[in-house]
Amino acid sequence: MTQIDRALSWLLGGRKPAASHLLLAPASLWLIFLLVIPAGGLIILSFAKNGPYGAIVWEFGLHNYARAFDPKYLPVLLRTLGFAGATTVLCLVLGYPLAYFLTFRAGRWRNALLVGLMVPFWSSCLVAYYSWMIVLGKEGLINTALLRAGFLSAPIGFLYTPFAILLGLVYFYLPFTVLPLYASLEKMPRSVVEAAYDLGAGRWTAFLKITLPLSLPGVVAGCVLTFIPCLGDFLTVEILGGPRYYLLGNLISNQFMMAQDWPFGSALTSLLLAGLVGGLWLYQRWEKA
Amino acid sequence: MATVSDDAALLEVGPLNKTFGTSTVLRDVSLTVRKGEFMTLLGPSGCGKTTTLRIIAGFETPDGGRVRLSGVDVTDTPAYERDVHTVFQHYALFPHLSVADNIAFGMRMDKVPENEIRRRVPEALSMVKLAGFEQRRIQSLSGGQMQRVALARAIAGRPAVLLLDEPLGALDLKLRKEMQLELKNLQRRLGLAFIYVTHDQEEAMTMSDRIAVFNHGRIEQVGTPGEIYEMPKTSFVADFIGGANIFSARVLPGAEGRAHLMLEDEHELDVPLDPYETLPEVGARVKIAIRPERVKVFYKDELPFGLIRFDAVLKDTVFLGDACQIYLQMFKKNPERLTLAWAGGDRYAVHDDMNVPVIAAVQPEDVYILEKDND
Numbered sequence: 001m002t003q004i005d006r007a008l009s010w011l012l013g014g015r016k017p018a019a020s021h022l023l024l025a026p027a028s029l030w031l032i033f034l035l036v037i038p039a040g041g042l043i044i045l046s047f048a049k050n051g052p053y054g055a056i057v058w059e060f061g062l063h064n065y066a067r068a069f070d071p072k073y074l075p076v077l078l079r080t081l082g083f084a085g086a087t088t089v090l091c092l093v094l095g096y097p098l099a100y101f102l103t104f105r106a107g108r109w110r111n112a113l114l115v116g117l118m119v120p121f122w123s124s125c126l127v128a129y130y131s132w133m134i135v136l137g138k139e140g141l142i143n144t145a146l147l148r149a150g151f152l153s154a155p156i157g158f159l160y161t162p163f164a165i166l167l168g169l170v171y172f173y174l175p176f177t178v179l180p181l182y183a184s185l186e187k188m189p190r191s192v193v194e195a196a197y198d199l200g201a202g203r204w205t206a207f208l209k210i211t212l213p214l215s216l217p218g219v220v221a222g223c224v225l226t227f228i229p230c231l232g233d234f235l236t237v238e239i240l241g242g243p244r245y246y247l248l249g250n251l252i253s254n255q256f257m258m259a260q261d262w263p264f265g266s267a268l269t270s271l272l273l274a275g276l277v278g279g280l281w282l283y284q285r286w287e288k289a
Numbered sequence: 290m291a292t293v294s295d296d297a298a299l300l301e302v303g304p305l306n307k308t309f310g311t312s313t314v315l316r317d318v319s320l321t322v323r324k325g326e327f328m329t330l331l332g333p334s335g336c337g338k339t340t341t342l343r344i345i346a347g348f349e350t351p352d353g354g355r356v357r358l359s360g361v362d363v364t365d366t367p368a369y370e371r372d373v374h375t376v377f378q379h380y381a382l383f384p385h386l387s388v389a390d391n392i393a394f395g396m397r398m399d400k401v402p403e404n405e406i407r408r409r410v411p412e413a414l415s416m417v418k419l420a421g422f423e424q425r426r427i428q429s430l431s432g433g434q435m436q437r438v439a440l441a442r443a444i445a446g447r448p449a450v451l452l453l454d455e456p457l458g459a460l461d462l463k464l465r466k467e468m469q470l471e472l473k474n475l476q477r478r479l480g481l482a483f484i485y486v487t488h489d490q491e492e493a494m495t496m497s498d499r500i501a502v503f504n505h506g507r508i509e510q511v512g513t514p515g516e517i518y519e520m521p522k523t524s525f526v527a528d529f530i531g532g533a534n535i536f537s538a539r540v541l542p543g544a545e546g547r548a549h550l551m552l553e554d555e556h557e558l559d560v561p562l563d564p565y566e567t568l569p570e571v572g573a574r575v576k577i578a579i580r581p582e583r584v585k586v587f588y589k590d591e592l593p594f595g596l597i598r599f600d601a602v603l604k605d606t607v608f609l610g611d612a613c614q615i616y617l618q619m620f621k622k623n624p625e626r627l628t629l630a631w632a633g634g635d636r637y638a639v640h641d642d643m644n645v646p647v648i649a650a651v652q653p654e655d656v657y658i659l660e661k662d663n664d
Contacts, residue, residue, distance in 0.1 A: 191381035194348055197368040198375045199446065200398030206369075209394075213385045 039273070046266035054260030064267035073251065080248040083162075084230035087169040091177035091226050092219065094170065099181035099218075100211075114182075121175045129168055129239040136164055136240075160242035168236040173229065177222035184218025185211070217287070224283050228276055248272060297360075299324045299482050300345065300450055305354035307340055307506075314340050315351070316506045322450065325480045327473065329493040332503030333529070338486045341503075342452050345484065347371045359449055369398070374443040375452040379459060380435045382427045388414070388438050389423035395446035413445035416475060433464050440472075444479065451476075453485045457492070469495050490530045494518070502526050520563065523660045527578035534579045534627050537662045542571050548658055550577065553620040558597055560653040574662040583655040584629035586615060587648040596650040601627060603647050617649055 046064055049057040098117075106113050120128055135141045136158035143155040158164055188211070196206035234249030246254075252272070255265030303319025315337045322328045330338035343349040345356055347368030355364045363371050374395065383391050392413050393406045401409070414420050417437035422430075430438065436456060443451055456472075457465045473496045476483045487493055493500050494514045501511045504525045510517060521527035524535045536552055543549030543559065548568050550558045558577075562568065569575055585596070586603075601617035604626070617627040627649055 189379065189381060191377045191379060192383060194368070195375070195377060195381040195383070195442075196394070197348075198346060198373075199395030199442070200369045201394075202367075202369050205398070210383060214383075 042266045043270050045263055046270045048263040050261045050263050056262060064264045067264060068267050068271055076246060076248055076251050080231055083165060083247060084227050086166060087173055087230050088223050088227045090170045091174050092223060095174055095177035095181055099178045099185055102182050103185040117175050117178060125172050125235055132168060132240060159240060162245060164240040165237055165245055168240045169230060173226045176225040180221035180225060181218040184215045188214050232272060299359060301357040302345060303354050305344060305351045307351050314506050318508055320501055322482050322484060325482055327476050327483045327496055327498045329485045329487060329497040329500045330503060331487060331490060331493040331500050333488055336503040337506040338503045339454060342454055342484060342486050346373055346375050346452050372449040373452055374446055374448040376439050376443045376456045378455045380439040382435055382438055384427045388425045391438060392442045392445045399446060409445055413441040417441045432459055450482045450484060453483060455486055472496060521578060521657055524576045524578060527657060527659060532581060536577050536625060537574055538577050540569055540571050540573050540575060553623050558656060560656045569661050576659040576662045578657040578659055579651055579655060581628045581630035583651055585650050586629060597653055599649040601647055601649045603643055603645050
């Protein structure tokens with residue numbers, strides 16, 4: 001037993017509670033400084049008032065929340081839910097066959113394809129979205145190619161449309177859907193599907209009765225992991241969508257960046273946070289049931 | 290003529306060939322299974338027994354050879370249209386369905402009416418001694434219970450042949466022994482043909498009507514447990530089933546119906562041949578096998594008449610509880626180990642002094658002549 005082993009077993013043995021706290025310390029500090037304190041500050045700020053030129057007036061009240069429920073923001077909320085929902089559905093429709101292929105058909109190409117799937121994930125989405133602009137723009141690749149080939153007489157405005165927003169969102173969030181799906185399909189024993197064939201189920205029946213129900217936890221996890229960050233997304237619309245399609249994320253970022261109304265921005269953020277925590281709580285209750 | 294179908298082959302397979310990439314897993318494997326027969330495919334891991342089973346089930350396609358079930362060629366029939374069901378090694382139960390729905394699955398696929406299913410599910414459960422388990426969740430079952438549900442699921446649809454892929458492999462020894470006898474009983478009661486894959490020779494001996502011994506993708510021998518044990522054809526079979534001392538011998542000119550052989554140290558043997566047995570030409574080398582439990586050991590020169598005698602040296606004794614294992618060394622020029630098992634041996638009767646000269650003896654008919662030795 002080396003010194004390190006002894007130190008580790010002492011640390012992990014849990015006999016001295018202080019030791020296990022020591023192991024948790026870095027993560028705890030990280031969370032406290034970067035999550036708990038800012039979020040707490042944000043919540044406090046959400047009850048404050050906005051002064052001239054973005055100054056904060058420390059008079060507490062519910063006025064920011066009252067403002068947040070102003071019906072003029074309803075279209076933004078509905079649009080956000082709509083885009084997040086559509087992205088989740090599209091990701092699922094595109095992602096399930098992809099995850100299925102990766103698990104059962106890709107063979108020795110599987111790892112290469114998985115890496116390929118994650119590359120957009122690793123590159124900054126800013127870079128990715130600007131490259132989409134190059135592809136979709138009026139003088140972009142698609143329009144230029146179609147014009148040159150004579151299929152078009154005038155360029156099509158792909159950019160700043162719901163189509164461009166959905167494309168960007170689906171492009172960026174697809175791995176969030178595919179990876180949990182892949183994980184749930186991958187851990188399913190092949191013999192279970194073989195057993196279904198063996199007992200007389202054709203491919204389609206075996207999929208509907210066995211594979212699909214068994215991958216349901218992966219479907220739900222993938223949808224939750226896609227839907228939730230979609231609700232807070234603002235970069236996609238910022239770059240590919242334009243102001244006509246502002247979503248909740250843009251509304252919030254505008255309060256901080258442009259309107260200099262930090263208390264109102266904080267209130268909106270707190271509401272979004274509350275909605276997400278509530279949603280996750282419901283999801284976990286469902287999962288346990 | 291009415292009973293012809295009883296003796297006719299229910300399943301005819303072969304000659305199967307199969308390669309995965311560059312490795313050949315099956316070479317000319319042929320097999321016939323009769324109605325109501327318990328056939329075991331026995332062999333070490335990677336010998337091709339499971340691949341053979343998967344070809345019969347329809348999960349693999351052979352490169353060459355056909356599968357005929359009840360006289361119909363089903364080689365190109367997909368698994369879900371074959372009248373065979375499989376009991377998988379790790380049960381492969383459907384975890385999201387109840388015990389009853391697991392068992393009903395196959396019957397629902399076969400469009401059996403629901404009221405008939407409601408009758409047959411409890412029937413199948415009581416056959417595997419799990420009456421009343423219909424509504425239990427799969428996750429709440431023990432390994433042994435899952436195994437029984439898997440069995441009930443496979444027999445409930447009344448297939449022509451039941452395939453079992455090391456179904457007891459994951460159970461502990463005691464439960465495995467119990468299940469072996471239970472499976473054998475169930476098979477007899479149902480009159481159903483079982484094809485059972487295992488690497489456990491004892492399991493094969495306990496349950497089978499016939500055993501096919503696999504080695505390196507070939508069938509080395511097919512026969513009843515008695516035939517396999519008493520008349521092994523190859524050194525692999527002799528060694529894999531029951532264990533054997535295997536030696537190389539040269540064929541000398543001998544009398545009709547007898548084999549005259551010479552071992553190391555100019556040691557000559559004269560053993561009777563079985564009526565159908567043929568011997569390689571004079572001068573060729575053959576392998577011979579002697580079962581450990583057929584060797585007797587004597588400390589003094591008191592050899593009974595008619596036994597083959599080997600001079601040996603006592604090397605080691607191991608007490609196993611129900612038997613003693615004794616290791617002797619024979620031959621002076623190229624020493625070889627002779628293992629002998631003394632059933633019920635009294636450990637105190639075994640000589641304590643090592644390296645003492647002893648006499649080992651066998652009956653001439655207990656020397657098995659095996660394949661030609663090409664080494």
